[in-house]
Amino acid sequence: MRTWLVPAILWAMTTAAAAETLTISLSHHRVRITSTYTGAELVVFGVIERDASSAARAGDYDIVVTARGPRGNTVVREKQRLGPIWINREQVKFFDLPSTMAVLSTAPLTNIADPDVLRRFRIGLLPAGGDKLDGTSAPGRAEEFAASLVRLKTQSGLYAENERGVAFLTENVFRATVPVPAAAPIGIYDVQVSLFHGGVRLTETSTNFEVTKAGVEQLLALEARENGFLYGLAAAAMALAFGWLATVVFRRD
Numbered sequence: 001m002r003t004w005l006v007p008a009i010l011w012a013m014t015t016a017a018a019a020e021t022l023t024i025s026l027s028h029h030r031v032r033i034t035s036t037y038t039g040a041e042l043v044v045f046g047v048i049e050r051d052a053s054s055a056a057r058a059g060d061y062d063i064v065v066t067a068r069g070p071r072g073n074t075v076v077r078e079k080q081r082l083g084p085i086w087i088n089r090e091q092v093k094f095f096d097l098p099s100t101m102a103v104l105s106t107a108p109l110t111n112i113a114d115p116d117v118l119r120r121f122r123i124g125l126l127p128a129g130g131d132k133l134d135g136t137s138a139p140g141r142a143e144e145f146a147a148s149l150v151r152l153k154t155q156s157g158l159y160a161e162n163e164r165g166v167a168f169l170t171e172n173v174f175r176a177t178v179p180v181p182a183a184a185p186i187g188i189y190d191v192q193v194s195l196f197h198g199g200v201r202l203t204e205t206s207t208n209f210e211v212t213k214a215g216v217e218q219l220l221a222l223e224a225r226e227n228g229f230l231y232g233l234a235a236a237a238m239a240l241a242f243g244w245l246a247t248v249v250f251r252r253d
Contacts, residue, residue, distance in 0.1 A: 019050060019051050019202070020048055020049065020050055020051070020195060020202050020203055021048075021049045021203060021205075022046055022047070022048060022049075022193055022195055022203055022204070022205040023046065023047045023049060023205070024044060024045065024046040024047075024191075024193050024205055024207055025044075025045050025046075025207075026042055026043070026044060026045075026191065026207060026209055027042050027043040027044075027045075028042060028209070029207075029208075029209045029210065030209060030210050030211075030212060031180050031184075031209065031210070031211045031212070032212055032213070032214035033184075033186065033211065033212065033213045033214065034213075034214050037182065038182050039179065039180060039181055039182040039184075040179075040180040041177050041178065041179055041180065042067075042177070042178045042180065042209060043175060043176070043177055043178075044065055044175065044176045044177075044178060044191060044193065045173075045174075045175050046063065046173070046174050046175070046176075046193055047172060047173050048061060048172040048173075048174075048195060049172070050172075057197055057198075059197065059198065060106075060168075060197075061106075061168075061172075061195060061196065061197050062105065062106045062107055062112045062195075062196040062197065063105065063106050063166045063168075063174050063176070063193065063194070063195060063196070064103065064104070064105045064106075064109070064112065064123055064166070064193070064194045064196065065102075065103070065104040065105070065165070065166055065176045065178065065191065065192070065193050066101070066102070066103050066104075066123060066191070066192045066193075066194075067100075067101065067102045067178045067189055067190070067191045067192075068098035068100070068101050068189065068190045068192070069098050069099040069100035069101065069158075069184060069185060069187065069189050069211075070098075070099050070185055070186075070187030070188065070189070071096045071097060071098055071099065072096075072097065072099060073093060073094065073095050073096070073097065074093070074094045074097045074149065075091055075092070075093045075094075076091060076092050076093075076094065076145045076148055076149045076152075077089075077090075077091040078090045078091065078145075078148075090141065091145075092141070092142055092145035092146075094127050094146070094149065097127060097149075099158065099184075099185050099187075100158045100159065100180075100181055100184055100185075100189075101125060101153075101158070101159050101160075102159075102160045102161075102162075102165075102178055102179055103123070103124060103125055103160070103161045103162070103165075104161075104162045104165025104166050104176045104177075104178065105162070105163055105164075105165060105166055106164070106166045106167075106168070106174075107163060107164075108163045109123065109124055109163070112196050112199070113196055113199045113200070113201065114199060117199065117200075117201065121194065121201055121204075123194060124161075125150045125153075125154075125159050125161055126143075126146050126147070126150055127146050127149070156183070157181045157182070157183065158181055158183060158184075160179055160181075165177065178191065180211065184211050185211070186211050186212055186213055187210070187211060188208050188209075188210055189208060189209050189210070189211060190206060190207075190208050191206060191207050191208060191209065192204060192205075192206045193205055193206065
């Protein structure tokens with residue numbers, strides 16, 4: 001191949017990749033947890049912008065919106081009955097796992113792209129990447145444990161998937177409602193939006209929002225973190241005071 005063809009091919013690939021761009025926005029970037037918090041919802045609005053010099057594509061676009069909560073390590077253990085008791089046997093540890101996750105799309109993921117493509121871009125509820133888990137205590141059963149993890153997270157409301165959760169308002173404008181569960185931990189949440197066409201991921205963009213405590217809950221958490229000793233003394237004093245008050249109120253003469 002002639003050397004001058006290489007820059008030309010790279011330029012053509014870059015031009016093709018830049019045919020579509022995504023612009024997204026959230027209805028709000030902060031969720032406040034108060035004493036009456038039972039969950040929340042955020043709305044993702046997006047626009048698909050096309051390069052004026054690019055030819056129109058035949059067929060419809062597909063959108064996948066993935067919201068991930070703060071990451072951490074999780075251990076999944078398999079319980080087995082031994083006589084009258086249950087004991088933990090094999091286990092798999094998952095690293096850097098989102099505490100919560102919501103996957104919203106315009107269609108079932110298997111209709112949008114091949115499983116290999118989804119796995120490569122880490123789209124879906126199942127943990128992706130062999131470097132993210134340690135299956136030494138359960139050789140050959142990592143996928144089984146991953147499926148159990150997703151099932152348990154889904155039952156607890158921390159993981160959710162909605163194959164019709166993204167709707168097009170016009171040909172190039174879409175919206176999706178991202179649920180924030182009642183048990184959502186505080187921290188930064190990432191929102192990733194991927195654009196597909198014909199099984200190919202064309203582009204993606206991302207943003208984030210924050211879940212924080214507010215009101216008395218935030219004040220108590222701040223004092224416990226910054227003035228732990230005084231907070232402990234105050235808690236002990238309150239316990240003693242309520243204990244004394246209970247003896248006075250319920251005292252039998």
